[in-house]
Amino acid sequence: VRRLSHYLRALEALGDEGLALASSEVLAERAGTTSAQVRKDLSIFGSFGRRGLGYEVPSLRGEIERILGLDRRWPVALVGAGRIGSALFAYPSFRERGFDICAIFDEDPAKVGCRWEGVEIRPASDLERHIRRSGIEMAILAVPAPAARTVGRVLVDAGVRAILNFAPVQLQLPDSVVVNDVNLAMEVEALSFTLSHRDRE
Amino acid sequence: VRRLSHYLRALEALGDEGLALASSEVLAERAGTTSAQVRKDLSIFGSFGRRGLGYEVPSLRGEIERILGLDRRWPVALVGAGRIGSALFAYPSFRERGFDICAIFDEDPAKVGCRWEGVEIRPASDLERHIRRSGIEMAILAVPAPAARTVGRVLVDAGVRAILNFAPVQLQLPDSVVVNDVNLAMEVEALSFTLSHRDRE
DNA sequence: CGATGTGAACGCGTTCACAGCG
DNA sequence: CGCTGTGAACGCGTTCACATCG
Numbered sequence: 130v131r132r133l134s135h136y137l138r139a140l141e142a143l144g145d146e147g148l149a150l151a152s153s154e155v156l157a158e159r160a161g162t163t164s165a166q167v168r169k170d171l172s173i174f175g176s177f178g179r180r181g182l183g184y185e186v187p188s189l190r191g192e193i194e195r196i197l198g199l200d201r202r203w204p205v206a207l208v209g210a211g212r213i214g215s216a217l218f219a220y221p222s223f224r225e226r227g228f229d230i231c232a233i234f235d236e237d238p239a240k241v242g243c244r245w246e247g248v249e250i251r252p253a254s255d256l257e258r259h260i261r262r263s264g265i266e267m268a269i270l271a272v273p274a275p276a277a278r279t280v281g282r283v284l285v286d287a288g289v290r291a292i293l294n295f296a297p298v299q300l301q302l303p304d305s306v307v308v309n310d311v312n313l314a315m316e317v318e319a320l321s322f323t324l325s326h327r328d329r330e
Numbered sequence: 331v332r333r334l335s336h337y338l339r340a341l342e343a344l345g346d347e348g349l350a351l352a353s354s355e356v357l358a359e360r361a362g363t364t365s366a367q368v369r370k371d372l373s374i375f376g377s378f379g380r381r382g383l384g385y386e387v388p389s390l391r392g393e394i395e396r397i398l399g400l401d402r403r404w405p406v407a408l409v410g411a412g413r414i415g416s417a418l419f420a421y422p423s424f425r426e427r428g429f430d431i432c433a434i435f436d437e438d439p440a441k442v443g444c445r446w447e448g449v450e451i452r453p454a455s456d457l458e459r460h461i462r463r464s465g466i467e468m469a470i471l472a473v474p475a476p477a478a479r480t481v482g483r484v485l486v487d488a489g490v491r492a493i494l495n496f497a498p499v500q501l502q503l504p505d506s507v508v509v510n511d512v513n514l515a516m517e518v519e520a521l522s523f524t525l526s527h528r529d530r531e
Numbered sequence: 532c533g534a535t536g537t538g539a540a541c542g543c544g545t546t547c548a549c550a551g552c553g
Numbered sequence: 554c555g556c557t558g559t560g561a562a563c564g565c566g567t568t569c570a571c572a573t574c575g
Contacts, residue, residue: 130523134516138498152556161500164556165546172558180552180557197519198526205518212420216413222498222515228522267521290528291521297339297423299362307524309517314423315335316510317406318398320468320492321429322331323508325399327491353534365534366568373536381535381574 132170133193135160140190152183202227206260206289208280209271210235210243210250213295217269218245228267232259236276256280260287270294281308333371334394336361341391353384403428407461407490409481410472411436411444411451414496418470419446429468433460437477457481461488468492475499482509 139159143151153164153171160167171177171184174196178184194200205223207214207230217223218230235241236253243250251259260268268289272280277296284292291307294300297315300308340360344352354365354372361368372378372385375397379385395401406424408415408431418424419431436442437454444451452460461469469490473481478497485493492508495501498516501509 130520131516133523134513134519135500137519154556159500163546165548166544168557169545169559176558178557181555182553183556196523196526198522199519203518203522212413212417216417217514219413220514223518226515226519228518266525267518269518291525293517293521299336299360307521307528309520311512311514311517312335313418313421313512314427315332316494316512317404317424317429317468317470318335318338318400318427319331319510320494320508321399321404322334322397324467324492327508355534364568366570367566369535370537370567377536379535382533383575384534 132160132162132166133197135162136167136170137190137193137197137199140186140193144186144190149186150183151186151189153178156184199227202229203267204229204231204263204265206230206232206234206265206268206284207271208234208253208256208268208284209273210237210240210245211271211273214269214271215245217271218248230269232263232265253280257283257287260284260289265289267291268293270296270300272296274298333361333363333367334398336363337368337371338391338394338398338400341387341394345387345391350387351384352387352390354379357385400428403430404468405430405432405464405466407431407433407435407466407469407485408472409435409454409457409469409485410474411438411441411446412472412474415470415472416446418472419449431470433464433466454481458484458488461485461490466490469494471495471497471501473497
């Protein structure tokens with residue numbers, strides 16, 4: 130699944146370069162994998178290529194967008210208007226891909242009422258009611274670790290079914306909810322691990 | 331490797347609760363895995379437990395810190411003082427784990443010369459010289475996508491051997507350099523993918 | 532007797548190799 | 554003839570089950 134995103138990015142780049150056809154080999158090179166992998170991945174969802182030629186860039190791009198669920202717009206709630214929250218709100222790729230952060234929540238009374246590019250920051254107490262009313266299904270959780278578990282449960286109660294979690298905490302939620310953890314501390318730890326063990330030689 | 335970070339966090343929590351011993355079962359529950367997995371993971375690096383009892387929380391914590399390379403401080407360069415850069419700079423877990431962001435670089439003349447908690451923002455032109463002089467081996471790349479590839483190469487030329495890359499670009503660097511990609515767009519795409527396919531039932 | 536450490540079995544994603552089609 | 558689509562072989566991480574030791 131993760132590789133499909135890579136293919137999509139590669140196809141966008143190829144399209145910008147004006148190429149209409151791309152072989153699995155070309156795609157593999159751009160996405161950092163092998164041609165067999167590309168063909169296997171794509172064959173799971175259908176037969177998008179033409180034998181002897183390759184894949185049509187625009188149509189394959191459309192197919193992958195459809196597969197990833199990017200053929201629509203997704204309203205997203207941002208919980209936590211701290212530094213991480215503000216960075217995510219301004220992240221251009223989100224909007225480009227159809228993810229609209231259309232609700233922001235924070236506990237800090239100093240922030241509540243402010244607007245970020247027209248989107249009002251609402252108090253945490255409005256969270257459940259507002260999300261339920263607007264039918265938002267996707268949320269970005271960018272609150273401090275101690276609050277994360279509680280907020281996660283409130284989100285689910287409000288009808289959220291997918292959470293991108295930046296708190297270094299294991300959310301305990303029903304399996305029906307998709308949780309994707311982004312743990313920045315873990316990422317640098319992986320670096321120091323590898324660096325430490327490379328040196329051993 | 332990624333799970334070791336989870337174990338470390340679990341051990342810290344257990345230590346705060348005053349527990350001196352922890353079985354693989356307890357650790358597994360906290361880290362979101364199974365007891366067999368915990369034992370197998372730890373046995374790769376040595377025999378840290380006592381049969382019939384479990385693992386000593388403080389000593390195992392020390393062992394894992396050592397394995398992850400957290401038994402020292404790591405000077406880190408931050409390249410890109412935009413929204414993501416500022417969020418990462420303020421991220422508390424980095425400093426707690428021994429990662430010191432001790433150099434910041436940006437192209438924007440308006441930012442150069444500013445100080446973030448005492449750390450001066452330097453111009454991109456100083457990057458190579460300053461990093462080489464200070465012997466920094468680890469860098470966080472938080473620049474816009476178009477600049478990422480070039481900056482990555484400069485970092486490596488300056489002696490950097492590990493990069494945490496936030497740009498949605500595949501850096502093409504020698505294998506001797508460890509690159510860890512964090513691609514936020516990909517993370518939300520994984521959510522929309524799952525949500526789209528859950529609905530099919 | 533309880534919980535670790537570990538060889539053996541399992542499952543799954545990746546890679547290989549080639550049949551099939553344009 | 555070129556490149557896709559795909560069954561088969563491979564490798565590797567996970568899980569199982571039990572011998573081992575305090």
